[in-house]
Amino acid sequence: MSYTNFRYVTSVAYDHKYIYFGTTGGILRLDRYRENWNTPFTTSDGMVDNHVRRLAYDPAKDELWADTYSGTAMYQPTFEEWYGGGVFPAGLVQGDKGKLNLTDLFMEFGYTYVSEGYILGPHLRRFDLTAHLEDNWQNLWVGTWGLGPGLIKLRSLDLILKRFGLxxxxxxxxxxxxxxxxxxxxxxxxxxxxxxxxxxxxxxxxxxxxxxxxxxxxxxxxxxxxxxxxxxxxxxxxxxxxxxxxxxxxxxxxxxxxxxxxxxxxxxxxxxxxxxxxxxxxxxxxxxxxxxxxxxxxxxxxxxxxxxHIYDIERDTGFVWIATELGIFRRLNVGGEWQSFIIPEGKLGGVVTAIETWGKEVWLASPRGILLFEPEGMTSNLYVPPGTWPERGIIRLAVNRDRVF
Structure with missing residues (x-):
């Protein structure tokens, strides 16, 4: 699963369980009964594109359709699978992009709903309403351009922002x-x-x-x-x-x-x-x-x-370690002088971009690969991952008993 920026909503749909929000980053799913979020749909789940233009739901076949900038895709809840291709059923689009016939809505501090169809946020910034859809419980689900999904409770006239994602x-x-x-x-x-x-x-x-x-x-x-x-x-x-x-x-x-x-x-x-x-x-x-x-x-x-250039700092039970453009240094947690470590020639080079410790092991990342260094015995092993090396190199490491991430 992937989490991204879902603040730009293009469309709204619903079935018997979820409210769906099509966004520029994928599809959000809100449980209609519990009003909590489920995991979103993105290309990580099989969608052809994260930028959704329209959503449609087919109640007869229980199918969710997405019209994206890279083509059409259909989700089958029974098999929990996305399938690319097909003709988008435009006649089953539920959401409306027209103007709301509402004047006064109550919002959280700093935000004001304007009847022309937008929200005025802090520092007088404008966020347009992009789509809306009323369910059978007197809830009006809305999308905004920049603030994410929202819920208008038609009985109390409250507009509640439903933030989700990064x-x-x-x-x-x-x-x-x-x-x-x-x-x-x-x-x-x-x-x-x-x-x-x-x-x-x-x-x-x-x-x-x-x-x-x-x-x-x-x-x-x-x-x-x-x-x-x-x-x-x-x-x-x-x-x-x-x-x-x-x-x-x-x-x-x-x-x-x-x-x-x-x-x-x-x-x-x-x-x-x-x-x-x-x-x-x-x-x-x-x-x-x-x-x-x-x-x-x-x-x-x-x-x-x-x-x-200090790339990374790590503390273990005994030492503070520093990864720099000239290699690694350490000193006791309680103080003292810094000690420079010279890695066996040719294995690492000068720059160390990330450092992580696990027990007596010190794991280092450099443009040449990932190095396991054991200071007590001054031993080391260089691992060069297969495939294409990341353009930016490795900026952080995480280590557990079995794996290095």
Whole structure:
């Protein structure tokens, strides 16, 4: 299954179980009875294209049809399979793209429905309603261009936004934070940029859009880390701190003490937050329970790796490891001098783009392959994956007992 940007809705349909929203990123499925989301349909599930233009449902054959920019496809619920080809049954389209005959609707704070057929969002931004479909329970399901699906309860005249999926589809960083999962990445195709938070317990998606949130001037996220009180976001324009208790953002830059504003990696340790940049590393100290007592430790000049690209930082039970353009370095968690490791000649080269530890093993990624390094015996094995090497190389590694990802 795949998750992407589903905020641009083109069409709506329903059957006896689901409300379907066709979007530019695939098809969303909302359970009509529980009003919770099921997994979406995308090309990962067999669709011919994620950009859906129209949806239709055939009740006689129990078939869902999708008209996409790459052709027509039909979904058969009994076999849970997508089949390409066929003629799209335009006469079975249920949704309407016409103007709604509604004047006043109640919405969440910051959003206003305008009777001309659009929603006025924060900072007076306009989001058009693109499709709507009334079911037999006095619910009017709507699609918007930029805010995703919505539900209008015709009895109470409430318009409720039903957020689902990523704010931006190009994900650069993911962080597990208790019941939450944070996602961050590049500016999306529509020119908008934001951070996504998914609550695994409530199954709710939240978005934090830059630069419209105070303290969040940029959301081109390169790295994410979290501790008990804060979530940290490395961006191309500095380090961003999200205070969980206050729902607020604060930015730190070279004026705060960072070696460089382009943050490349983050790692939380008992000492504090290690911040890797494209021109050196910092250690951010924070006394527990005192959010304002934050300072960048003045590391000795030789410990800052000034003007050196820091690709990744990893902490295990004994050491802090740093992957750089000149190889790997480590030092004790409790402090001390950095130690450089020279990998056997020819196996790795200079640049190390990712590092992950598992027990006594240290796994490294470089343009030449993936290397297993065991510091105690100074042994190593180079693995070159078959097929085409990723153009950008490997930016992160994850390791368990059996596999390396």
């Amino acid at each position: 704010f931006a589809k190009d994900v650069e960083a993911i962080c597990l934070d208790g019941d939450d999962i944070w996602f961050g990445g590049e500016i999306d195709e529509d020119g908008r940029q934001g951070i996504t938070r998914y609550d695994t317990r409530s199954e709710e998606w939240s978005y934090y859009e830059a630069p419209y949130r105070s303290g969040l001037p940029n959301a081109e996220v390169t790295a994410i880390a979290a501790d008990e009180d804060f979530a940290w976001f490395g961006t191309q324009q500095g380090l961003i701190r999200y205070e969980k208790g206050g729902d607020s953002f604060t930015r730190f830059s070279t004026f705060s003490g960072l070696e460089n504003d382009y943050v490349s990696c983050l790692e939380t340790t008992p000492e504090g937050l290690w911040v890797g940049t494209i021109a050196g590393v910092n250690l951010l100290e924070l006394k527990k329970g005192k959010p304002d007592s934050l300072s960048f430790r003045g590391l000795p000049k030789g410990d800052r790796f000034s003007n050196l």
